[in-house]
Amino acid sequence: MGMPGGFLKYERRCAKYRPVKERLTDYREVEVYPPEDEVVNQSLRCLDCGIPFCHSTGCSLSILIPEINELVHGGRWREAYERLSSVNPFPEITGRICPALCEASCTLSINDAPVTIRNIEYTVIEKAFENGWVQPRKIKRRAGKKAAVIGSGPAGLAAASKLSGRGFDVTVYEKAPAAGGILRYGIPDFKLEKWVIDRRLDIMKKEGVKFETGIRIGKDVSASYMQKNYDNIIITTGALHPRDIRIPGREYDGIYFAMEYLSSSNEYVCGSSENLEIDAS
Secondary structure, three states, X not given: OOOOOHHHHOOOOOOEEOOHHHHOOOOOOOEEOOOHHHHHHHHOOOOOOOOOHHHHHHOOOOXXXXXXXXXXXXOOHHHHHHHHHOOOOOHHHHHHHOXXXXXXXXXXXXXXXXXXXXXXXXXXXXXXXHOOOOOOXXXXXXXXXXXXXXXOOHHHHHHHHHHHHOOOEEEEEEOOOOOOOHHHHOOOOOOOOHHHHHHHXXXXXXXXXXXXXXXXXXXXXXXXXXXXXXXXXXXXXOOOXXXXXXXXXXXXXXXXXXXHHHHHHHHHHHOOOOOOOOOOO
């Protein structure tokens, strides 16, 4: 434990937002993350609980949060990155968009403000990129097996990364013009700029993962072809059909499903579409 009672000395300080006047001029991320020394101070607020609920029940990836906080406090940033990436394939994404259920599970949140776990995760991974620690893995042995992943959202990319690390020759199929799924077409740039996705995709490509975009399995490529050419097929297409609701006013003009708006908006912002189909302004 870095500092017993650290939460008494340091108050919770998390990422702030850029000024509204500045944010109105672009589509970039709105959060301004704390400097490194402040992040270290925030890591000192961790209680290193006997039962770390942040890790055991709050995080779906079971990230070793108290251990990472201790490494950050000790200035052992590379070890913190290695510990983080051992269970989380894309910490640069979760560090930006995760709802941080771990923080809701933090023991400090019982009667105080929780540890800024998401901000710490963001700082660890961005420091790793800055120092060149994030490199394509060298696959020592190939399994001699081919795997196809249908869909390139977070589940598909995670499956592709894991299979590639196990030595599989992986091809990811995506119906959209670019890979990323909901990360690219469902999440606005103010939360997740698309260069973050492209940076990770570039690493995966260098590891040997192949991406085939603009292809609909079952239409452009038959199911029999897939079964014949791949040893394993993983379907990670996500929830493609919205759930309608029957409430008063649902029939009014100007009411759309979320993904109708988000997809068209993201395509417009990234330049793949010249017209904004649904203008929320």
